[in-house]
Amino acid sequence: MIQRPKGTADIYLDEMAIWQYxxxxxxxxxxxxxxxxxxxxxxxxxxxxxxxxxxxSDIVQKEMYDFMDKGDRRLALKPEGTAPIVRAYVENKLFGPEYPKPLKVYYLSPMFRYERPQGGRSRQFHQLGVEALGSANPAVDAEAIALVWELLAEIGVKDLKLVLNSLGKKEDRLRFREALISYLEPFFEELSADSQKRLHSNPLRVLDSKDKRDKEIVKNAPNILEFLSDESKEHFETVKMMLEELNIPYTIDSNMVRGLDYYQDTIFEIMTSSKVFGAETTICGGGRYDGLVEELGGPSDPGFGFGLGLERLILLIQKQEIEIPALYELDAYVVGIGEETNVATLKLVQAIRNAGYSADRDYMNRKPKAQFRTAAKNEAKVVLTVGEDELAQQAVKLKVMQTGKEVSVPFNEIYNNFERVFNTNTTDMTAFNEFFGKE
Incomplete structure (x- = not known):
């Protein structure tokens, strides 16, 4: 049997309902x-x-799926969302005067990284992300953070923490980089193998190491916030003030750096302490990347964005048993009793759908009791029953599931005016009975 590749998942039925919500x-x-x-x-x-x-970065050195195509071009499966959008921004000249400033876009996309699969971490994973390009206003930072914070609140996720830091401008990071290397060099032999490799190539990543010994060493490392320029300090203070005005709680972690080289100034992560992951885990992260557009051949337009990991969010929703409302309600279920009702049942279902309502029926020749169970399970608002007597009378038995009352409705009323039948039925039972001459 051919199986799905390791680190990928099939998503269907009840779990898909969570994704769609x-x-x-x-x-x-x-x-x-x-x-x-x-x-x-x-x-x-x-x-x-x-x-x-x-x-x-780990993405390029260890995790990226890259390959040569038939034209001998080196390509890579998308491992993150910001760079492709900035590339599109530059290539399509979305910075032109005919486009809004800032240009605010979002994406829902699969991405790919070759890493060890575990809870909430897959080789094909999905992200919700936003990018706001063209404005250096700290309000852009605060608004994007508020967006994802309120989105998670709307969904009902608990045990979340917002963590902030600032990486300053390029010049600030260079000065901090030198100070950090000077601090770490005496500890070289005690650092993990990965941190030893990064010490001179990307020392900020040592601050983000998960190794226990590395964590102890960097506790007394220089604080990047002490190396910020006046401009970056003012920007960061304004972002914090705005979040306070919006009543969004946060903490500061000066050792948080994020794993991508393009970040500068504000960075943030939203973390969860939920035990579903076994340890405190980031489900959303992002920040400002004011030099990236220019690096990729565009103007010196600033940018801010984030990525939210959907696999981790879905796991949280399931673990916290968050109730997911039905997005697609079933308006009507047609029960057919006997094979001779097959055509009439199909015509009724299609007429209801053509009127703009959702409808379903049985296709497995099950007994009426099983069909009614399906209607109840799917929370159908009305159930229409067709049997031998109904065929002879050319009228269905319509049952209002919320009230339990039943009426007889001519087939032609279903075919020609189901909207009136449904609306009268579900909003005013007395008017519905009067409409059909019932006491």
Whole structure:
């Protein structure tokens, strides 16, 4: 038997209902915040990610799926969302005067990283992300953070913590980098193998090490917040003030750096202490990347964005037993009793759908009791029953599931005016009975 590749998942039925709820809720929030959807290719030039993410990052060195195509071009499956959108921004000249500033876009997309699969971490994973390009206003930072914070609150996720830091400008990081290397060099032999490799190539990543010994060493490392320029200090203080004005709680972690080289100034993570992951885990992260557009050949337009891991969010929803409302309600279920009702049942279901309502029926020749159970399980608002007597009379038995009352409705009323039948039925039972001459 051919099986799905390791690190991928099949999503269906009840779990898919959770995914669809999250995605639909996210789309509503995005449009409320005036973010429009953007879709970029699943594969891009390999060079896009080495230039943006950084050739010393784990993504490029260890995790990226890259390959040569039949035209001998080196390509990579998309490992993150920001670089492709900035590439599209530059290539399509979305910075032109005919486009809004800032340009606010969002994406819902699968991505790919070759890493060890575990809870909430897959080789094909999905992200909800936003990018706001063209404004350095700290309100853009605060608004994006507020968006995802309120989205998670709307979904009902608990045990969340917002963590902030600032990486300053490029010049600030260079000064901090030198101080950090000077601090870490005496501890070289005690550092983990990964941190030893990173010490001179990407020392900020040592601050983000998960190794217990590394964590102890960096506790007394220089604080990046002490190396910020006046401009970066003012920006960060304004972001914090705005979040306070919005009543969004946060903590500061000066050792948080994020894993991508393009970040500067504000960065943030939303973490959960839920035991579903066994340890405190990041479900959303992002920040400002004011030099990336220019790095990829565009103007010096600033940017801010985040990515929210949907697999981890779905696991949290399941673990916390958050009730998910039905997105697609069943308006009508047609019960057919006997094979001779097969055609009439099909015509009734199609007439109801053509009137703009959702409808279903049985296709397995099950007994009426089993069909009624299905209708109840799917919370059908009305059930229409067709048997031998109903065929002879050319009228269905319509039952209102909420009230339990039943009436007889001519087939023609279903075919020609189901909207009136349904609305009268579900809003005013007395008027419905009067309409059909019932006492």
């Amino acid at each position: 999250v995605e639909e809720t996210a789309r509503i929030f995005m449009h409320d915040y005036q973010y429009s959807e953007i879709r970029t290719p699943l594969f891009e030039s390999y060079d896009l990610f080495t230039r943006s993410v950084g050739d010393t």
